Amino acid sequence: MKIQGKMFIWLSIFILAMAILYGLWSKEPAGTTALFLAFGLSIMIGYYLAFTARRVDAMAQDDKEADVADEAGEVGFFSPHSWQPLSLAIGGAFAFLSVALGWWLLYFSLPLVLIGIWGWVFEYYRGENQNQ
Template identity: 65%
Template sequence: MKEQGKIFMGLAAFVLVMAIVYGVWTMNSDLGIEAAGTTALALAFALCVFIGFYLGFTAKRVDTGAGDNPEAEVADDAGELGFFAPHSWQPLSLAIGGALAFLGVIFGWWLLYWSIPIIVIGLFGWVFEFYRGENQNQ
């Protein structure tokens, strides 16, 4: 994870330089800096910094992986990657609720009355999925 963190921090530095270059290049004496592209690049920089910081911070707390060892073989990274939930219907509920919420922005805020309960039900169902039903931990 340490290497991935360095890659994202390097990407963040590149995007910051490009944001500055883009802002200077598109500067108009009458209108100022072109706002949409400069803002998008600044937000991309912030996202790269967030991901790079998270990966670097997490790398300090977990064991060194095969990706951080320059002499590692491909087979060194084989094995169990973690626990992943079996089939779940909760993401479908969240997707439907999210789609209705975004449609509410387009067609009218009244759609949020139906979308928010669907999102809440899907969120609680996903969080507490392993506390009830066939996937309950014993």
């Protein structure tokens, strides 16, 4: 976490310099204010990361000899052969298409979306994937 803290602190210094230069050169208040707010946000994040890096153990990104796989954890479980995302995607596509073509298309897309959500949530409670 030390390297992230340093990166955000250096980024905040750069943003501060750009905010001052932009403010003096353009005399435009909205962009100057946005840059100063971005400086404040990045200095807060950098300070937090640098402050908490002292209290946590060294992580893999702090070791120059570390591998990418040293910090890798468990990825999780994903359904290998589920058809439910396809139904959800088609229903979602029709729902967004209804904004352009007409709201009547939402009546046909809503059942597809609900079937996709229902099937995805209860996929492992019925059929061949049911947990014993």
